[in-house]
Amino acid sequence: MEDDRALLKVPSARKAVRAQPAASEKRYFNSRVMVKGNWTREEDALLVQLVQDARSAGHAETDPDASGPRVTHWAEIAKNLPGRVGKQCRERWHNNLRPDLKKGEWSLAEEVMIFSCWRVWGPQWAKISRALEGRSDNRVKNHWNCHMKRRLEKDNEYVAVVTKTVEALDLVSALRDIMNVENSEKAFKDLISPQIVDYLRTNHHNELDSRTSSYVPRSTYVSRANGTNPAIPEENLHG
Known part of the structure; x- marks a missing residue:
């Protein structure tokens, strides 16, 4: 029985492979090279700065479906991030970087x-x-x-x-x-x-x-x- 429980704690080969950091894959989107892979700290920091700059320049508008402003020019922002497209930038911001994001325990x-x-x-x-x-x-x-x-x-x-x-x-x-x-x-x-x-x-x-x-x-x-x-x-x- 103890051996069975120990086996349950051993990750499968598939899970072990998934746990490895995936190498960035290159694909093409509208004739541009698109990077499919993990975001780096440098990319995150640059994206945060680009969003702040866009808001300061008035390139943001109030989102009627959420609190706070929403950047609407993701395609323009992506041009400053080689290998990234607007959709990737938008998802990265909303799911990981936006300042009001809660990541703690659920009540x-x-x-x-x-x-x-x-x-x-x-x-x-x-x-x-x-x-x-x-x-x-x-x-x-x-x-x-x-x-x-x-x-x-x-x-x-x-x-x-x-x-x-x-x-x-x-x-x-x-x-x-x-x-x-x-x-x-x-x-x-x-x-x-x-x-x-x-x-x-x-x-x-x-x-x-x-x-x-x-x-x-x-x-x-x-x-x-x-x-x-x-x-x-x-x-x-x-x-």
């Missing part, structure tokens, strides 16, 4: 926000990320697929808290009410998110921890025979 309140938005909007991760404070769409999607989805299928106590909060605040109806409102993500952030935080603080202050992973002991995980939890409609567990 229970954030997970309730993601779940309630997902119930109404489906897996529109970019839209859901704009309803949260400082989370990128990649991080929201990865957190759902790698953590939340599994926990909703197996952790009954966690499911009970999440669904009770959604039902107590009637979040599904509230989200549907703002679906046709201009900038519904900002409306969610300004009007609904504070209610979720206040409700959890008031009703689950003993259990609520700043780290979601410590909210429910791992010993309470229960695997259902069919792999799903009856509290969550099976047809809703899509990615």
